[in-house]
Amino acid sequence: MSENTMPPDGLAWLRAVEQKLASIESADRLEIVDGLRAHILDALDGGDDIATVLRRLGTPAVVADQAMSDFEPARSEETEHSEEPVKYLTSRRVLQFIAFGLTVLATVIIGFLPSYTAVSTGDDGSITSTTTNGFQNLANLSPYFLSGMLLALLVTLAPLVVRGRTWTKVSIVAAGVMALVTVASIVLIGNWLLAPAAIASIVAALLPERSRHSRVELVSARV
Amino acid sequence: MRYMASNERITANLRKGLVEFCVLAILNGGSTYGLSLANRLQADGLIGNESTLYPLMARLLSAGLVESEWIPSDAGRPRKYYTLTDQGREALVTFRSSWASLRDAVDRTMEEVGTQ
Numbered sequence: 382m383s384e385n386t387m388p389p390d391g392l393a394w395l396r397a398v399e400q401k402l403a404s405i406e407s408a409d410r411l412e413i414v415d416g417l418r419a420h421i422l423d424a425l426d427g428g429d430d431i432a433t434v435l436r437r438l439g440t441p442a443v444v445a446d447q448a449m450s451d452f453e454p455a456r457s458e459e460t461e462h463s464e465e466p467v468k469y470l471t472s473r474r475v476l477q478f479i480a481f482g483l484t485v486l487a488t489v490i491i492g493f494l495p496s497y498t499a500v501s502t503g504d505d506g507s508i509t510s511t512t513t514n515g516f517q518n519l520a521n522l523s524p525y526f527l528s529g530m531l532l533a534l535l536v537t538l539a540p541l542v543v544r545g546r547t548w549t550k551v552s553i554v555a556a557g558v559m560a561l562v563t564v565a566s567i568v569l570i571g572n573w574l575l576a577p578a579a580i581a582s583i584v585a586a587l588l589p590e591r592s593r594h595s596r597v598e599l600v601s602a603r604v
Numbered sequence: 605m606r607y608m609a610s611n612e613r614i615t616a617n618l619r620k621g622l623v624e625f626c627v628l629a630i631l632n633g634g635s636t637y638g639l640s641l642a643n644r645l646q647a648d649g650l651i652g653n654e655s656t657l658y659p660l661m662a663r664l665l666s667a668g669l670v671e672s673e674w675i676p677s678d679a680g681r682p683r684k685y686y687t688l689t690d691q692g693r694e695a696l697v698t699f700r701s702s703w704a705s706l707r708d709a710v711d712r713t714m715e716e717v718g719t720q
Binding site: 386408409412413415416417419420422423424426427437438439443444447448451452 | 637638639640642653654655656657658659660661662663665666681683684
C-alpha cells in the first residue's frame with residue numbers, strides 16, 4: 382500500500398501509534414497500523430478531512446492504550462486456559478536440572494575424588510600414611526581439562542537461569558555446546574563422565590514445547 | 605476498591621469478547637472493509653471508538669478466523685477487505701449455541717431475582 386496519498390499529519394499519527402505499540406508482536410502491530418491506515422484513507426476518500434478523521438480515532442496514546450488492553454487479556458487468558466499453567470518446573474527444565482546435577486557430580490568425581498590414604502611401613506617398622514585429597518587431585522588436572530569442565534558447568538547452568546522467549550534458544554545452544562564438550566572430552570582424554578549430562582541436556586532441548594491452546598480456542602473460550 | 609457499577613462500565617465489560625463475534629457475524633453476510641465495519645459497529649453501540657476495531661481485527665486475523673485482502677475499489681484506490689474464513693464460520697456457529705444458552709441463563713436469573 383502506497384503512503385503517497387496519506388497526508389503528513391496522518392503519516393505522523395500512524396508512526397506515533399506504531400512506536401507506542403512497540404511491545405506488541407510485530408505481525409499484530411503491523412496489522413493494526415495497516416488497518417488504521419486503510420481506515421484513514423477510506424475516510425478521506427469519503428470526503429472527511431484528516432483532522433476530523435484523526436480526532437475520531439483518538440490520540441496515538443489513546444489508540445495504543447486501547448490496543449494494549451485488547452492484547453493483554455488475550456495473553457493472560459493464554460496463561461489461564463493453557464493445559465499446563467506457565468510454570469518454571471517443566472519436564473524440559475527438570476531434565477536440565479538433572480543435566481546440571483550430573484555435570485556437578487562429574488566435576489566432583491574428577492576433581493575431588495578419589496581422596497585416598499596411602500599407608501606404608503618403613504624398614505624400622507614405622508607406619509607412614511599419606512593422604513591425597515581432592516584439592517590436590519584438582520590441582521593436578523590440566524587447564525584444558527578444567528576449562529572443559531567449567532564450560533560444561535556453565536552451559537548446563539545457563540538454561541536454568543534464563544526465562545522467557547530466549548529460553549528455548551539458550552537450551553538448544555547449551556545442548557549443542559555440551560555435546561561438543563563431551564565429544565572432545567571422550568576423544569581427547571577418554572572422559573565419559575560428561576556423557577549422561579550431555580544426553581539429559583540434549584533430550585531437554587529436543588523435547589517438544591508444552592502444548593498450548595491456539596488463539597482460535599481462546600477466542601471461543603471467552604464466551 | 606469499591607466496585608462502581610456504572611452503565612458505561614457494565615457495557616464495556618459486556619462488550620469485551622462479544623464484539624469479535626459480532627464482527628464475525630457481520631462478515632458472515634459478506635466481505636467488507638474496515639471503515640464500513642467500524643461505522644456499523646459504532647452505530648450499533650458495539651464499539652466506543654473506531655480505532656478499537658483494528659486490534660480486534662489483528663487478533664481475528666492472527667487466529668485465522670478472518671483474512672484480509674486489498675481489492676481495487678470504485679474509487680480507484682484498493683481497499684482492504686476482511687473476509688470470514690471457514691474457521692471463523694465454525695467459531696461463529698460455536699458462539700451462537702453458547703450465546704443462546706448463556707443469554708437464556710442470564711435472562712432466567714434476572715427474571716427470577718426480579719420477581720423477589
